[in-house]
Amino acid sequence: MNFPTRIGFDEAQTIVARVAAGRRLPAERVALAKAHGRVLAQALDAEIDQPGFDNSAMDGFALRHADLQPPGLDPAGETTLRLVGEQFAGTALDLRIGPGECARITTGAPLPAGADTVVMKENTSLDGDRVRILSAPKPGQHVRRAGEDVRVGDALLTAGQRLTPSRIALAAGQGMDRIEVVRRPTVAVFTTGDELVEPGLPLRPGELYDSNRELLMGLLRADGLEPVAWPRLPDEPEAVASALRHAGHAFDVVLTCGGVSAGEKDHLPALLQAEGRVHFWKVRMKPGMPLLLAESHSALEGGAGGLGEALFLCLPGNPVSVLATYLTLGRALLDGLQGRAEPRPRLRARLRTGWRKTHERLEFLRGLLSCDEDGQLWVEPNPADGSHRMRAAADSDALIVLGEGERTLEAGGVVDVLAY
Numbered sequence: 001m002n003f004p005t006r007i008g009f010d011e012a013q014t015i016v017a018r019v020a021a022g023r024r025l026p027a028e029r030v031a032l033a034k035a036h037g038r039v040l041a042q043a044l045d046a047e048i049d050q051p052g053f054d055n056s057a058m059d060g061f062a063l064r065h066a067d068l069q070p071p072g073l074d075p076a077g078e079t080t081l082r083l084v085g086e087q088f089a090g091t092a093l094d095l096r097i098g099p100g101e102c103a104r105i106t107t108g109a110p111l112p113a114g115a116d117t118v119v120m121k122e123n124t125s126l127d128g129d130r131v132r133i134l135s136a137p138k139p140g141q142h143v144r145r146a147g148e149d150v151r152v153g154d155a156l157l158t159a160g161q162r163l164t165p166s167r168i169a170l171a172a173g174q175g176m177d178r179i180e181v182v183r184r185p186t187v188a189v190f191t192t193g194d195e196l197v198e199p200g201l202p203l204r205p206g207e208l209y210d211s212n213r214e215l216l217m218g219l220l221r222a223d224g225l226e227p228v229a230w231p232r233l234p235d236e237p238e239a240v241a242s243a244l245r246h247a248g249h250a251f252d253v254v255l256t257c258g259g260v261s262a263g264e265k266d267h268l269p270a271l272l273q274a275e276g277r278v279h280f281w282k283v284r285m286k287p288g289m290p291l292l293l294a295e296s297h298s299a300l301e302g303g304a305g306g307l308g309e310a311l312f313l314c315l316p317g318n319p320v321s322v323l324a325t326y327l328t329l330g331r332a333l334l335d336g337l338q339g340r341a342e343p344r345p346r347l348r349a350r351l352r353t354g355w356r357k358t359h360e361r362l363e364f365l366r367g368l369l370s371c372d373e374d375g376q377l378w379v380e381p382n383p384a385d386g387s388h389r390m391r392a393a394a395d396s397d398a399l400i401v402l403g404e405g406e407r408t409l410e411a412g413g414v415v416d417v418l419a420y
C-alpha cells in the first residue's frame with residue numbers, strides 16, 4: 001500500500017483541499033437566473049451608484065426644511081405650504097420647489113430640485129393646493145441619498161463567494177444580466193450491494209431497501225448540484241469496474257457508497273488501487289472510517305484511458321456514515337473544486353447531556369439543537385450512535401464533533417456542531 005491510510009480527519013481535510021485545488025473547475029458566464037447558489041469566479045465592482053439619485057423613502061410631500069422653521073410656523077404651530085406639482089416614481093420631471101412650496105411625491109420618486117426633506121402623507125392634511133404639515137419631519141428625513149448604499153468603484157463581491165439571493169440581487173441592481181461563475185461539478189452517484197432493493201419493490205429475506213441513494217441525491221441537490229444516479233451495482237468486480245470506467249469518463253466526481261471496507265465483497269479499494277491512484281483510504285473518524293479518495297492514473301497523466309478523468313470518493317455503506325462523510329469531506333471536495341472561499345458555518349453549543357466516548361476516533365455524533373432564552377445554543381446527543389441508526393440521524397439536525405482522544409464529555413461542556 002503506497003498511500004496514506006488510517007489518517008486523521010485533519011490530514012484527510014488537507015488532502016481533499018489539495019486535490020480539489022489542483023482540479024479547480026473553469027469559469028463560465030451565465031444568466032443571473034442560472035447563477036443562484038453558484039460560486040462567483042471573478043470579483044464584482046460597482047459600476048453605478050445605488051441609489052442612483054436622491055429619492056423619497058415615503059409617499060408624501062417633498063419640501064424645503066427651512067420653510068418649517070419660524071417664521072414659517074403659523075399661529076397654530078403648523079406650517080402650510082403651496083402644492084406646486086407631482087413627482088411619481090419613474091421619469092424625473094425637472095420639478096423645482098421654491099420657498100413656501102412643496103410637491104406631491106411617492107416612494108422611490110426623484111427628489112425635486114430645491115427640496116431636501118419629505119413629510120409622510122399621514123402627517124399632513126390637504127385643502128385644495130394648501131398642504132398643512134401636522135408633524136414636522138427632521139431635516140433630510142425620508143430622503144434616500146444617491147450612492148448611500150453603493151458607490152461606483154466599490155468592491156461588491158469577491159471571487160469564491162457563494163451567490164445567495166441577496167448577492168444576486170446586488171448584481172441585478174447594478175444592471176448586470178450575466179455573471180462569471182465556476183462551473184458546477186458533474187456528479188454520478190452509485191450505490192452498491194447485492195442486498196439492496198429499490199423502494200416500492202418487495203423484500204426477500206436478507207435484503208434491505210436502498211436508502212442511501214435518496215440520501216446522497218438529496219444532500220447533493222441541497223448543495224445546488226444536479227447529480228445523476230446510476231443503476232445500483234451488484235457485488236461483482238467486473239460490473240463495478242465497467243460502471244466506474246463509464247462514469248469516470250463522463251463526470252467530474254463519482255460518489256459511491258458501500259463496498260469500500262474489508263469484506264470479501266468490497267471490491268472498490270482493489271479496483272481503484274489497480275486502475276488509479278488512491279489519495280487515502282480510511283480516516284480515523286466515526287462513522288465513516290473506510291472512506292476512500294482516488295483518481296485514475298490517466299487523469300494524473302492528462303490522458304483519458306482507464307477510469308477516465310473523474311475523482312472517485314467512495315463512502316462507506318452504513319447510512320449514517322454516508323451522511324457524516326458527505327457533510328464533512330464530500331462537501332469539502334465539491335466546495336474545493338468550485339473554489340468556494342467562504343468556510344461552512346461551524347457552530348458551538350453546550351451539551352445538554354454528558355457523553356462517554358468508547359473509542360479514540362474523532363466522532364460526528366448526531367444531536368438536536370435548541371436555543372434557550374439567553375441565546376445559548378444547546379445540543380442533545382442522540383444515544384443511538386450506531387452508524388446504521390438512520391432514525392437517530394432523522395430525529396437530529398446536527399453532527400456533534402467530539403475530538404480524537406476525548407473520552408468523557410460533561411453536560412454543559414462546549415462542543416463544535418455542524419448543523420444539517
Ligand SMILES: Nc1nc2c(c(=O)[nH]1)N[C@H]1C(S)=C(S)[C@@H](COP(=O)(O)OP(=O)(O)OC[C@H]3O[C@@H](n4cnc5c(N)ncnc54)[C@H](O)[C@@H]3O)O[C@H]1N2
Pocket residue numbers: 191192193195196208209210211212213257258259260261262263266287288289290315316317318319321387
Ligand atoms: N472487518 C471489518 N469490517 C468492517 C470494517 C472494518 O474496518 N473491518 N469497517 C466497518 C465500518 S466502520 C463500516 S462503515 C462498514 C462499511 O462497509 P462498506 O463501505 O464496505 O459497506 P457495505 O459493507 O457495503 O455496507 C455496510 C452496511 O450498509 C448497508 N448499506 C449499504 N448500502 C446501502 C444503501 N444504499 N442503502 C442502505 N443501506 C446500505 C449494508 O447493507 C451494510 O449493512 O464496514 C464495517 N465492517
Ligand code: MOO
Pocket residue numbers: 285286287288289290316318320321387388
Ligand atoms: O465508520 Mo463505520 O461508518 O462506524 O460504521
